[in-house]
């Protein structure tokens with residue numbers, strides 16, 4: 310296994326957080342995010358929960374500006390990551406997305422070999438040029454998601470021939486290999502079976518020692534299992550944010566309590 | 575009850591027409607084969623396939639197919655080298671870059687392009703393109719392989735563009751999202767992710783383009799100079815398999831050796847296009863998966 314103490318070489322970055330100030334997002338006239346103020350602590354797992362359509366994915370996609378791809382989306386407010394408001398015009402999106410990686414709901418490996426799936430990111434960010442270094446990076450990426458043993462002899466195989474769980478792990482490795490600070494995960498287990506889900510959750514618990522993880526989930530048990538902090542959203546608003554324990558055992562808002570105890574969802 | 579009988583009739587009609595198509599193709603092939611086999615009773619097949627001279631009216635006649643085969647290959651390769659990069663680039667532009675209205679305009683333009691009769695293109699080749707090439711390259715004649723290649727490339731473009739475009743549009747959007755999410759630019763995504771994902775469709779497009787080019791007759795007959803000699807380069811007059819059949823069939827006597835030789839040329843052409851279509855089909859099927 311990987312020695313995490315070595316990788317934690319830069320203690321200055323431990324307090325990396327995401328902070329939003331009066332964040333609003335409109336799809337045309339529809340207000341999908343309504344004055345969201347959230348402070349996400351670094352090197353922890355933060356879960357965003359809430360009923361379908363409440364804006365969880367929308368919020369998550371703001372953090373690496375994926376909403377720029379949605380034509381009718383308009384964002385107002387501030388999102389501060391590492392001291393910079395990433396909504397500023399001069400934000401380097403390429404660099405931002407390297408620092409803030411994203412894992413999607415359905416495993417979206419490219420129609421390329423496993424090797425090339427991982428190499429793509431290194432290449433576009435001109436991180437490594439030497440073949441041996443690339444191989445080392447790929448190995449360490451796969452080791453971190455526990456795929457190296459299974460796949461080390463099949464790196465040239467098309468990534469789409471893997472199982473869904475392996476594909477989702479590969480997607481995580483693809484992000485990790487770029488050495489991000491923050492990893493956003495949008496319902497990363499919803500396409501997986503329960504056992505694979507548990508194994509991915511286990512992986513997240515290991516990764517939290519090195520990265521800031523923000524996970525959107527439908528599944529409250531999952532939030533309770535993997536996260537240190539939880540935010541509850543409803544109709545575009547962040548209703549409550551706090552330590553997971555407190556949210557689940559002693560929520561401050563009636564709405565949160567109703568949701569958690571399953572009155573709606 | 576009545577409805578069920580109706581249903582049965584329709585079903586068998588459809589089945590019958592499907593069967594008929596297969597039978598027709600088969601019969602055409604048999605017909606070609608029968609007449610061309612008659613040739614090999616009188617003329618050795620080795621000399622037909624590997625003979626370097628096509629001299630049907632000399633004494634004794636020579637039916638070596640090599641110059642014609644090379645003519646077809648030269649013109650086809652020339653056309654493909656010209657039209658594939660343009661076609662794929664145009665498809666990429668239409669599928670990924672062009673804004674909505676431009677997309678529509680370009681697509682209808684391409685349809686118009688596809689509907690230009692080949693005689694008209696041949697005419698343009700004789701009147702304008704041939705002389706233009708002769709002057710720019712300082713050739714003896716503008717009626718040469720390159721003129722044919724250029725016009726054929728033009729004819730194959732619509733096929734290649736529209737099939738490539740379908741292949742590119744068929745690539746799941748999630749790939750794009752993933753690539754952008756990793757910090758890729760639009761161009762990097764297009765070049766390194768979308769294009770490889772569409773590769774089987776693109777190969778199919780190219781193969782169908784080749785099929786289209788190699789079977790085309792009118793244009794090559796009009797502009798390639800019709801010289802059945804082994805061409806030294808694409809800048810010289812040459813003659814393709816198709817042009818040979820079309821040009822000489824009218825002058826032959828039914829049942830003569832020459833007549834059968836042309837059928838044999840037809841069989842060779844048939845086999846080539848059949849193989850190309852087969853490859854294209856396999857690629858298409860793989861692209862759909």
Ligand SMILES: Nc1ncnc2c1ncn2[C@@H]1O[C@H](COP(=O)(O)OP(=O)(O)OP(=O)(O)O)[C@@H](O)[C@H]1O
Pocket residue numbers: 336339341359360361362363364365366367368379381527
């Ligand atoms: N591109 C879009 N254009 C218009 N409305 C959109 C768009 N994307 C999302 N919405 C709307 O914005 C709201 C929030 O969507 P979002 O995808 O963030 O919800 P979610 O909480 O992630 O839901 P789910 O749990 O179903 O994934 C929904 O009502 C949705 O219909």
Ligand SMILES: [Mg+2]
Pocket residue numbers: 365366367495
């Ligand atoms: Mg969602």
